[in-house]
Amino acid sequence: MKIYLKRDTSEENSRYIVYTESGDEKYKVVGKRKASFERAYVMLKDDCVAKIRDTHLGVIRTYYVTTKENNFHIVMTLSRDKVSIAYHGVSLHIRGDVLNKSYDILNIDNSVVACVCRRFSDKGDALEININDNNFEMACIASAICLDSVCTTDSLVLQAT
Numbered sequence: 001m002k003i004y005l006k007r008d009t010s011e012e013n014s015r016y017i018v019y020t021e022s023g024d025e026k027y028k029v030v031g032k033r034k035a036s037f038e039r040a041y042v043m044l045k046d047d048c049v050a051k052i053r054d055t056h057l058g059v060i061r062t063y064y065v066t067t068k069e070n071n072f073h074i075v076m077t078l079s080r081d082k083v084s085i086a087y088h089g090v091s092l093h094i095r096g097d098v099l100n101k102s103y104d105i106l107n108i109d110n111s112v113v114a115c116v117c118r119r120f121s122d123k124g125d126a127l128e129i130n131i132n133d134n135n136f137e138m139a140c141i142a143s144a145i146c147l148d149s150v151c152t153t154d155s156l157v158l159q160a161t
Helices: 134-149
Strands: 002-007 014-020 025-033 037-044 047-057 060-067 071-078 083-088 092-097 102-107 112-121 124-131
Touching: 002 134, 014 134, 037 134, 047 134, 060 134, 071 134, 083 092, 092 134, 102 134, 112 134, 124 134
Parallel strands: none
Antiparallel strands: 002 014, 002 124, 014 025, 025 037, 037 047, 047 060, 060 071, 071 083, 092 102, 102 112, 112 124
């Protein structure tokens, strides 16, 4: 299944829109931002299907993800030119270049769960998420949201502050 994740700034609490290959909106991501954390909610119409809480302390960011299928967290350590990523609570890991938005999400046996890359289309700049295992759909969407959030400035050190 191929879906797209696009930033949405149409409203104050809007974060992303997830849409299908045919261009139909599948999920909307809304959130609330505070000084030391951010919360995001993946919404299927009026139903919250995933919650993401981002906390950061210096160069370490932790994302707590709650879905109907599982709970896990992603810990990212940022440095000048790279990001280290560790999953806890789910058997996933990352291979590729997160900073350039070209990476795979792998299962514990190194099978590819999803491929994520940047795509340009008539809807603008978006992340293409090609999910190979539908059991991990929400984990892949939440991961892409978390990983995309560290790629908003040119300097990882600035992002960590």
